[in-house]
Amino acid sequence: MAEKAKIRSLPKFAHLPQGDFDQVYAAAAGRSFAAGATVSEQGDVATYFFVLLDGRLRVTQVTAESQQVIVRIVNPGDLFGIAKALQRTDYPGTATAVSDSVVLSWPMARWSDFMGNYPSMAMSAMQTMGTRLQEAQARMRELATEEVERRVAHAVLRLGEQSGREEAGGIRIDFPVSKQDIAEMTGTTLHTVSRILTAWEHAGLVVGGQQKLLLKDRRRLALIGDGEVPGLLGG
């Protein structure tokens, strides 16, 4: 089975002894989701945890006033839905496939087993949480201190790093992203995002399109993000 070899090669599992890996793999169930389908829903009892094998997911949370926030994008190889690690019994967010996706799932009941019996998995889970914590804090800092245009610059650069694909002319965001999505990542409105991207497009920093984004000039985007250059709105 090609799938097994593919999983074996993920950094997440690369350090497991072969016997352990076989046992962990035996407990897993694979499942496919078409773009637009929901993998797990905010508030539901967390019966499974997952690894994304292929595709792309968007994790959102809805506030009490039903405003949506995009918590993160899940890329292939990422662990998600680990409610147990957050001391929760329900999923804190909704994971939706934005491209056709394949996930591997384990019953949440096995979480403690895995963490206790396979130290290298525990380590790996901790690393995942560490990375996420740092990213959450970085976004917190941005939201607290930066103006919208800088936040949008950081958001698209992050998308480029985590979900980008090199392409003639720049870095293509490798899944459909709407202005609304970018707005929900940066705490602004789609209107403001539209104005910003239009200005950037005129300046040759990006090329947009419906749910498409190509980063043409990472350096200047980084300058805007770091506030070392005025920003192109308000002219």
Next chain:
Amino acid sequence: MAEKAKIRSLPKFAHLPQGDFDQVYAAAAGRSFAAGATVSEQGDVATYFFVLLDGRLRVTQVTAESQQVIVRIVNPGDLFGIAKALQRTDYPGTATAVSDSVVLSWPMARWSDFMGNYPSMAMSAMQTMGTRLQEAQARMRELATEEVERRVAHAVLRLGEQSGREEAGGIRIDFPVSKQDIAEMTGTTLHTVSRILTAWEHAGLVVGGQQKLLLKDRRRLALIGDGEVPGLLGG
């Protein structure tokens, strides 16, 4: 030694077998810091990790433009400075004592030992990170979607829960908090915080003072925080 018993009783160590605890404790060094002193500094090589025994710390990060953000408040019993868990070799923030404080420290080199050899410590560290991750995401959501007055309401309520002491008339924040501090927790300015707290004081929700704060009406503060009531500014 009374200190040892006290540490033993922390939730963090309560589940360790006695032998393990003795070994962990033997590796620790205690140290005291006067209010205002720096325990660990952003950017420094992370040579130790810590548990706070007594007092209160404020963890800040400084942005490239030297704006400060308060990442969190460390309360007695909390683990902090765990750079290794975040895959870092330096401290991501500065920890400053806001009250006279006592910390226990371990060489960072022992981190992997501890995590590998004492599964209950690894579990506990993971729980810590889980809690922090959730709190960071909650603050992200607030910063992205809520207006300033609501964010300030949430911030003071959090302070009350995590660092409050029951007192005749309400909940006293148990360490010196300035308006500037609250501003740095909520991504606003001390001016706006001052205006908000003044309005709240007139309405009988809180009692302020220089670096003092007493929460008198948690219920109404929660209503403001949840946006179920208009907010008292702008009248």
Next chain:
DNA sequence: CGGATTGTTGAGGATACTCAAGTTAGGTGG
């Protein structure tokens, strides 16, 4: 080709920031 989703653009206005000038509280030293 038609309907729906996504995006554009303008005008007006609110929230919260900046700038500025004071006031109060608290600690220190005479």
Next chain:
DNA sequence: CCACCTAACTTGAGTATCCTCAACAATCCG
């Protein structure tokens, strides 16, 4: 114990950023 000095806080006025509301245009998909 009082005077002083500094840090913390208050309050006002003006304004920038960004949101809301609104109408329309473009693109996608069956």
